[in-house]
Amino acid sequence: MSARYYFDHAASAPRRDEVAAAMEPWMHGVVGNPSGSHRAAREARRAVEEARDEVAQFVGAKPGGVIFTAGGTESCHLAVAGVTHHHRRNHDKSAIVISRIEHSAVTDAAELMARDFANVSVRYVDVDAEGVLDLESLRQNLDTDVAIVSVMSANNETGVCQPLDGVSALAHAVPDGVVTHTDAVAAAPWLYLPLLTSTIDMVSICAHKIGGPVNSGALILRSGIALDAMVPGGGQERGYRGGTVDVAACVGLAAAVRITAEELAEVNDRVIDYQHRLCASLSFLPGCEITAPAASKVPGTVHVTFEGIASDELLFLLDQEGVCASAASSCSSGAGVSSHVLAAMGIAPERAKGSLRLSMGPETTAEEVDALIGILSSVVYRLTTGA
Amino acid sequence: MSGGVDSSVAAGLLIEQGHDVVGATLKLWGGTSDSGCCSVADVDDARRVAQMLGIDHHVFNYTEEFERHVVEPFVRAHIAGQSPNPCIECNRHIKFDLLFERAERLGFDAVATGHHAKVLSRDGAHFLVRGADDQKDQSYVLGYLREDQLAVLMLPIGAMNKREVRVHAERLGLRTWDKPDSQDVCFIEASKGREVFLGQRIVFTKATIVDRVTGEVVGETDAAELMTVGQRRGVLPARDGEKRYVAKVDIKERRIEVGRLDDVLINVIHLDPSSLNFAHEQLKDGSVVLAQWSAHGRVQPATLRHEDAWWLELHAPARPVAPGQSVVFYRVDEPAIVEGAAIVAAP
Numbered sequence: 001m002s003a004r005y006y007f008d009h010a011a012s013a014p015r016r017d018e019v020a021a022a023m024e025p026w027m028h029g030v031v032g033n034p035s036g037s038h039r040a041a042r043e044a045r046r047a048v049e050e051a052r053d054e055v056a057q058f059v060g061a062k063p064g065g066v067i068f069t070a071g072g073t074e075s076c077h078l079a080v081a082g083v084t085h086h087h088r089r090n091h092d093k094s095a096i097v098i099s100r101i102e103h104s105a106v107t108d109a110a111e112l113m114a115r116d117f118a119n120v121s122v123r124y125v126d127v128d129a130e131g132v133l134d135l136e137s138l139r140q141n142l143d144t145d146v147a148i149v150s151v152m153s154a155n156n157e158t159g160v161c162q163p164l165d166g167v168s169a170l171a172h173a174v175p176d177g178v179v180t181h182t183d184a185v186a187a188a189p190w191l192y193l194p195l196l197t198s199t200i201d202m203v204s205i206c207a208h209k210i211g212g213p214v215n216s217g218a219l220i221l222r223s224g225i226a227l228d229a230m231v232p233g234g235g236q237e238r239g240y241r242g243g244t245v246d247v248a249a250c251v252g253l254a255a256a257v258r259i260t261a262e263e264l265a266e267v268n269d270r271v272i273d274y275q276h277r278l279c280a281s282l283s284f285l286p287g288c289e290i291t292a293p294a295a296s297k298v299p300g301t302v303h304v305t306f307e308g309i310a311s312d313e314l315l316f317l318l319d320q321e322g323v324c325a326s327a328a329s330s331c332s333s334g335a336g337v338s339s340h341v342l343a344a345m346g347i348a349p350e351r352a353k354g355s356l357r358l359s360m361g362p363e364t365t366a367e368e369v370d371a372l373i374g375i376l377s378s379v380v381y382r383l384t385t386g387a
Numbered sequence: 388m389s390g391g392v393d394s395s396v397a398a399g400l401l402i403e404q405g406h407d408v409v410g411a412t413l414k415l416w417g418g419t420s421d422s423g424c425c426s427v428a429d430v431d432d433a434r435r436v437a438q439m440l441g442i443d444h445h446v447f448n449y450t451e452e453f454e455r456h457v458v459e460p461f462v463r464a465h466i467a468g469q470s471p472n473p474c475i476e477c478n479r480h481i482k483f484d485l486l487f488e489r490a491e492r493l494g495f496d497a498v499a500t501g502h503h504a505k506v507l508s509r510d511g512a513h514f515l516v517r518g519a520d521d522q523k524d525q526s527y528v529l530g531y532l533r534e535d536q537l538a539v540l541m542l543p544i545g546a547m548n549k550r551e552v553r554v555h556a557e558r559l560g561l562r563t564w565d566k567p568d569s570q571d572v573c574f575i576e577a578s579k580g581r582e583v584f585l586g587q588r589i590v591f592t593k594a595t596i597v598d599r600v601t602g603e604v605v606g607e608t609d610a611a612e613l614m615t616v617g618q619r620r621g622v623l624p625a626r627d628g629e630k631r632y633v634a635k636v637d638i639k640e641r642r643i644e645v646g647r648l649d650d651v652l653i654n655v656i657h658l659d660p661s662s663l664n665f666a667h668e669q670l671k672d673g674s675v676v677l678a679q680w681s682a683h684g685r686v687q688p689a690t691l692r693h694e695d696a697w698w699l700e701l702h703a704p705a706r707p708v709a710p711g712q713s714v715v716f717y718r719v720d721e722p723a724i725v726e727g728a729a730i731v732a733a734p
Contacts, residue, residue, distance in 0.1 A: 312489075
């Protein structure tokens with residue numbers, strides 16, 4: 001294989017050189033335990049707290065609200081299960097309200113709580129045909145039994161942005177208020193989180209979607225949120241997450257958020273052109289339909305469906321040509337599974353079977369986009385004509 | 388590649404022969420499974436084997452098609468009192484149909500599997516032949532293959548016995564070399580069985596068990612759908628102490644007919660005409676074949692008859708065969724060669 005065209009940033013973004021450089025001193029030799037009291041511990045502690053400051057700034061929160069975790073899934077789980085646990089100990093009933101298009105990190109945390117506790121239930125909020133949360137459906141699902149409402153900032157499969165201001169307005173309108181959480185993992189590379197999530201109580205982010213290391217993320221609390229720890233352990237992270245803090249992971253996350261914030265405007269300007277170019281070219285391919293054509297989307301994601309083509313075959317031939325892309329929904333075995341997101345949007349299963357997500361990032365170049373368009377055209381032509 | 392030793396060795400041998408090989412694992416069953424060939428652990432094994440062999444590996448998702456072509460018909464057949472073989476249906480509709488079509492679209496010249504059977508090519512025609520290992524021969528479950536499929540099928544381990552396959556696996560350094568064979572139906576959890584699986588999907592029918600000769604009621608069952616024609620286990624012996632065999636399962640009439648072996652023996656097997664499949668030319672009325680109707684059953688000579696309907700006249704009486712099972716026809720003159728197959732119809 002000669003060239004490689006990486007269009008799967010939404011699965012995992014290329015590791016930034018700046019991130020690797022920042023982590024490097026913490027990868028070998030003495031790395032103090034940040035909980036200790038000697039100089040090595042103090043050095044480690046200082047690095048962690050500086051990282052905490054940067055992560056807080058990235059989201060527009062106070063440093064004291066940052067809980068370092070091992071990634072987006074853990075952050076979302078801690079938010080949903082932690083708040084619900086606390087709520088159910090103090091209430092007769094606890095409802096978890098989530099959108100139908102949440103990542104399984106949120107959905108499974110909610111379902112697990114409902115499975116294990118009779119007084120916990122999950123309520124699903126619909127989205128419209130463009131994949132945007134239906135605020136009226138949300139309003140109908142909110143009442144004083146609700147422990148938490150969790151709506152992602154942007155969807156990981158389609159890239160469609162969600163109306164978070166509407167979510168918080170409705171949540172705050174409930175007597176005594178409802179805690180809000182947003183999974184901002186897919187939005188973090190593109191959207192200015194201090195503004196976007198300013199009215200949301202809890203924000204989950206992860207490092208590897210923005211050029212940082214995997215197994216690194218954070219749950220950021222704005223203020224006054226009561227939640228239980230999932231892994232109490234040694235009381236680290238203000239008791240919310242036990243276990244020795246991984247200095248390199250924290251430093252890596254901080255480097256990733258720093259560089260993402262610095263480049264945010266420039267990268268958005270550049271990649272949105274690629275997004276338009278890709279959509280315009282793909283829309284001419286036989287049987288191709290742009291998903292959520294009218295919705296506001298993060299610039300890096302182009303999601304399409306092909307009539308009469310199976311994703312598995314499309315991805316296979318793209319892979320042969322050096323293109324790394326995905327069908328956006330997959331299970332741990334690596335097989336594509338039917339997407340709950342597309343189903344929630346009312347997209348027919350036959351169409352959903354031919355879905356393709358092309359996701360870009362800061363490293364993506366115009367040449368790569370041109371090459372992709374050429375390869376994709378020939379692959380689709382081959383699959384539709386058998387040539 | 389199932390993650391098992393047979394398909395792993397098949398891939399390894401093809402690479403050694405100089406072929407350009409890509410590994411594929413089919414994700415077939417979306418539910419829970421503790422056996423068979425499509426759990427996450429098996430996919431992981433297959434992927435790891437492919438990595439060790441240095442080939443690309445892809446997972447193809449056929450869960451919807453598997454549900455439609457294998458699981459649903461399996462359930463429907465039981466509702467009708469039949470006993471299908473889901474592995475045959477999977478081979479027929481998924482592995483050797485959808486996967487073959489896909490392979491062609493993706494530009495492959497051939498598809499190889501780790502089945503214990505051989506493809507013989509002679510005078511431009513291709514024949515499915517029993518595998519070298521009598522104990523492992525899988526030609527029965529491949530009985531529906533046609534010439535066009537056989538022409539692009541490679542079965543690299545068909546000429547070996549299982550011991551030889553394991554020796555190759557060890558030589559190739561494959562980590563699955565001592566993995567036990569999977570033998571169960573992949574979508575039925577071995578720890579729970581068919582009863583639990585079907586019980587979640589259908590309401591079982593209570594039925595009376597009647598001696599077909601005397602008409603005497605000899606027992607009852609809570610789940611007529613779980614009774615299989617030909618079965619002896621689970622059927623109470625009558626007062627004479629002699630064992631009884633299930634001769635007929637009639638769900639509608641809520642009636643299971645049983646009888647002594649002598650009372651239930653059959654001379655004719657009716658065939659579902661829509662299921663008839665011949666590898667090459669259609670056999671004529673009066674053709675003599677060697678028929679086999681279970682995975683490791685013995686063959687029995689029979690004459691294929693075709694007037695309005697299709698049926699087999701057995702040359703010697705046999706225990707009753709459950710409707711839904713497949714009969715595979717082997718040649719009389721070359722008894723290892725498969726000529727066709729059909730599904731047993733209710734009389």
